[in-house]
Amino acid sequence: MSHVASAHGAVEPAESPLTPESWGKLGMWIFLAGDAVGFGTLLAGYGAMRATSADWPSPFAVLGINLTAAMTFLLICSSVTMVKALEWLGKGDKERAKAFLFFTALGGAIFVSLQAYEWSHLIHRGLLISGNPWGAALFGASFFIVTGFHGLHVTGGVIYLLAILRAVANRPEPAASYNAVEIAGLYWHFVDLVWIMVFTFMYLL
Amino acid sequence: MATAEHKHPNYMAIFWFLAILTVVEIAVIYMPLAKFTIGVLLCALALGKATMVAMYFMHLRFEARTLGMIAVVPLLIATLLIFVLLPDGFAVMKRTVGVKPAATEPAKH
Numbered sequence: 001m002s003h004v005a006s007a008h009g010a011v012e013p014a015e016s017p018l019t020p021e022s023w024g025k026l027g028m029w030i031f032l033a034g035d036a037v038g039f040g041t042l043l044a045g046y047g048a049m050r051a052t053s054a055d056w057p058s059p060f061a062v063l064g065i066n067l068t069a070a071m072t073f074l075l076i077c078s079s080v081t082m083v084k085a086l087e088w089l090g091k092g093d094k095e096r097a098k099a100f101l102f103f104t105a106l107g108g109a110i111f112v113s114l115q116a117y118e119w120s121h122l123i124h125r126g127l128l129i130s131g132n133p134w135g136a137a138l139f140g141a142s143f144f145i146v147t148g149f150h151g152l153h154v155t156g157g158v159i160y161l162l163a164i165l166r167a168v169a170n171r172p173e174p175a176a177s178y179n180a181v182e183i184a185g186l187y188w189h190f191v192d193l194v195w196i197m198v199f200t201f202m203y204l205l
Numbered sequence: 206m207a208t209a210e211h212k213h214p215n216y217m218a219i220f221w222f223l224a225i226l227t228v229v230e231i232a233v234i235y236m237p238l239a240k241f242t243i244g245v246l247l248c249a250l251a252l253g254k255a256t257m258v259a260m261y262f263m264h265l266r267f268e269a270r271t272l273g274m275i276a277v278v279p280l281l282i283a284t285l286l287i288f289v290l291l292p293d294g295f296a297v298m299k300r301t302v303g304v305k306p307a308a309t310e311p312a313k314h
């Protein structure tokens with residue numbers, strides 16, 4: 001056990017049963033909790049604006065869900081490739097771990113591209129921050145702010161994943177980057193989790 | 206305390222579960238149900254999916270309690286926020302319910 005632990009440069013020993021095994025992981029969770037409050041505020045604000053509006057358009061009818069359902073599926077797939085990367089790294093297969101990390105980043109990049117396509121399509125049809133042909137002007141503003149905030153998270157995640165991919169490639173010992181990949185995975189799954197919420201509250205409801 | 210010894214759940218099973226729940230979500234909006242029922246069902250399905258992601262993909266199930274407590278805090282804050290904002294929605298609903306008949310009646314003449 002001790003020789004395995006010493007191979008983990010980035011993992012500090014636990015100090016108490018309540019202390020997580022890695023400070024980096026604790027840090028990421030605290031960051032994600034703050035970020036979740038940010039998204040929670042945005043979604044709650046969206047709900048309040050919608051509930052207090054007399055002419056809120058039907059998101060389902062205006063936005064369409066075919067493309068976004070595919071994007072949701074894509075993000076779930078990229079979460080799976082992320083956990084697979086971690087699993088292979090745990091088994092010591094650096095090459096497979098690198099490939100799966102790359103697929104995860106690729107999934108994120110495709111997601112952002114599809115979102116850009118969706119946005120340009122909606123803007124073309126008249127959905128603007130300043131107003132839209134279907135009803136309340138805040139509909140467009142809130143849509144772009146919430147999906148844009150999430151899209152920025154995905155963009156940041158792709159950059160983060162590529163940086164981690166480089167770190168994995170540079171470290172000769174696969175176990176040395178396990179902790180970093182797991183922490184990056186937390187961020188990535190969180191972005192997936194938020195999209196599940198955004199998809200439900202902004203497209204389906 | 207080697208992280209490499211982390212248990213790995215059956216990720217593909219979780220994936221299929223999430224994919225099926227997404228299909229159910231989309232099916233729900235086409236079902237001939239009351240709007241309120243659809244809303245409750247969608248919220249429950251979304252929360253279920255989010256819980257799966259947090260528990261298995263983010264390994265919350267296998268972690269120290271501290272991390273779980275950190276994860277629950279934003280959920281509590283978001284729930285509180287909904288209750289803070291609810292009265293506003295009810296107030297507007299009352300107003301529009303009172304206004305609407307008056308606004309539609311003259312159109313009948």
